[in-house]
Amino acid sequence: MSNSDRPVDPVTSASSNPEARKTTLRGTPRVLSIAGTDPTGGAGIQADLKSIAANGGYGMAVITALVAQNTRGVTAVHTPPVQFLRQQLDAVSSDVQIDAVKIGMLGDLHVIEEVRSWLQVTRPPLVVLDPVMVATSGDRLLMASAEQALRDLVPLVDLVTPNVPELAALLQEGPAEDWAEAIQQGRRLSEQSGVTVLVKGGHFTGADCPDVLVNVHGMLAGSVLEFASARVATKNTHGTGCSLSSAMATVQAQTGDWAESLRRVKDWLDDSLTHADSLEVGGGNGPIHHFHRLFSDRAPQGADFTRSLWESITPIRSEIFQLPFIVALGDGTLKLADFDYYLGQDALYLRTYSRVLARLSALAPTDEEQRFWANSAQVCLDVEADLHRSWLGGHAQPVQGPVTKRYLDHLMATSGQGSYAVAIAAALPCFWLYADVSERMHAAYLADGSGKEHPYAAWLETYINEPFAETTRRAIAFTDAAAVAASPRERLNMRAAFEQSAQYESDFFDAARRYVRV
Template structure:
């Protein structure tokens, strides 16, 4: 019977503080969409500072656990971690031969973080005999050196690691994960390597943190789960790399222990839960008052900004007190946008081509409908200069961006990008554009103009801030360059001026509706940027 949720067994030791071993495996399997089962091979007394004692059960106890599970449950994937004794290794090898699970991922726990060898030579030889039963192995760099019989410190680069991994792949007829965490450089590059070279690769920015305890356990368990769920090798590795990066990025906020802390396995799930919340948005829940005059907005300075850039201060200034109020109200959303995985990937040039292709596809849908909204807004305007602006002011930027879409989508037709390039319109793109079309079609002019303003202002602010990270070799240089373009900045500045004048002339009731429309569009901008990270 095939289950929709893959049933993944971890065979590993324990970590009572939850950062590594079976506890980390169970969290990782759950995070990757599986149901976790476990067989324990060692009772490890450890915390974030290190191991104090290890107690090993009889090998018959390990065998009894495996038999109890397989007698009752059909296993879709197995992740194997700490096997410190030869009789454990032989027991697991016999069980694997008997049950032949489709996916077997071995994390060969052989070398401690300190560099000490954890297995004697006989146990290392026994572990090598287990490897041909694996689908994938996930050694860290020191373990890769041991498996290849190389001196410690021999591997110093990704290229050297891949060359060694390719030889191991040929020897044992499996795939080898080369993990970049033990190497140097601004990026951590993870690769799946087969006999003929790299099968898949994925990268993320390197994070300076002590909270990486259990990263290897977590990666191997999540990879086993994604493969059991039906992902291809590129998709599985990319999912795991992104998830692991997010888990490490948010690890220190857990405040678990005072040493080398654990990663935050559940951050992605909590982020998704928040995104799925049906609680009213800020645009509807905020208390605005009568708005006879601009309200004063007090910023929460404790929130800070995502990096050294002052995200709260606009590069394109408000045109007066009303647009200053609108900007100040949108600062929390702006901060959230700047911290999104998509924007972070653009900053660090680590955004996957799949994510960018999916974004481009949705932006093409968006621009078609956005142009309709601007046309309706131009028709509603009672001021000739405004009609010219809405009708033609943004047309140049839209035309240039549509050309970028066509160029990107036509030149990135690799098999793994086809689904992104041909993706139908998503619920977020549909809902955002429906929101704009409704505000420009049936609401007053000031409400419609305020609704489209974030499409200019927040978009331009993100683009201008990203120019700091742009360079000629940046993968997405053309896109980042467009939004530092003076024509788009000038169009944004004119839109701000128009809204300032309209807000000054509007009734208090229209000001309230316009402010809510502006905030609603700000939040839809955030949702639009974030949608590929939820796919």
């Protein structure tokens, strides 16, 4: 078993099933798709397998229906005997430990009942249901006699991902006329079924294409979590629903966090839609480009790789500068209690971060990089000691907060996998985002021109100096060099590690607001 496949912390599934199911997070989850086919490769089983692979999983497939379709539409469907469906399901589950299941097209009542029976016997740890009932065109894809059986299947899964017409059909209501009504329908479905609902905004018009996770039973950080994104201008959206649901099953088996999984999947899906036109498949609505990132990262030149990483976290960087903590820190109005909490967590972070940098030194391929990371590890310890001496003197030893723990667990796990390229990508946001945040806050402070002394000027100056800027530039350059030497799979993992660390940086800045009680 490779390091990337090593099971990590077990978590409890969010399913409403009476018996709690346990799932073990994995770097390469084994994901089974139960769905119909698409001979052009854009939807169904074929799209699922591509999505699973593109997001780091091992895909498996059980076919419910043989579909004659292309980018222009469906011409015929053949449903194999349900006995053969069960033989396929049993063949997989009797031999392979399944980490996640995605269910797509089921077609008729007998197929649904067979899949339901298998789920109740096998009890896979994570199930995502894409309720294939109504096509984007409005065509019905499920026999009317089977609709109630599919509604009854929903409480057995963990996440359901209907489009707007399907959401209405599951509730036996009319389709939502706007985004607000769609969210309310998502709330009603979650209340009725007990599961998490992903409400998708793709059917509506406008420049934005939001998605919402809804769970009214306390299984998310809030009952409604909205994720905004710009609409991608392309007609090539064939198989988007299949791809989204199978990607969610894969990434959730890696993260155990629906919100984080959707952030990652939306970013990947936006990229796949943005570059869909380049495939030129079919004369109708073509497929998305599932593997664009893999292909585009094969031969990075110079700073292209890290530049693409920086661009990929543009929403996170924008989010950081809107955080109340950063706004108040920049203008000097931040409460001392919030700043003390932040510094206490920062001191704890730096202590462990120095160990991460020491691991990088041990993994580094050149003497120059070994010395650089070893020196950076020592600087972390020096800064941590200075924080305690200058800012935290007289304070009790801080208790590690939940955000700090999650961030450090991520860094330690990544650096412990043995890949220098992935470990360096995970460590980079701490350098790069601190340099960016401090520089922009310091510039705003100087532009203020009021002459009023900034209460946190000494902290800002810790990161506003040429030595730190040069350290950041060297860390970026080493990351680019590592990307050139890395395999395509490593580059995908580098990107995922970098984006995860960037999100943790944002969460770290926002932690005081969430956890300080004054």
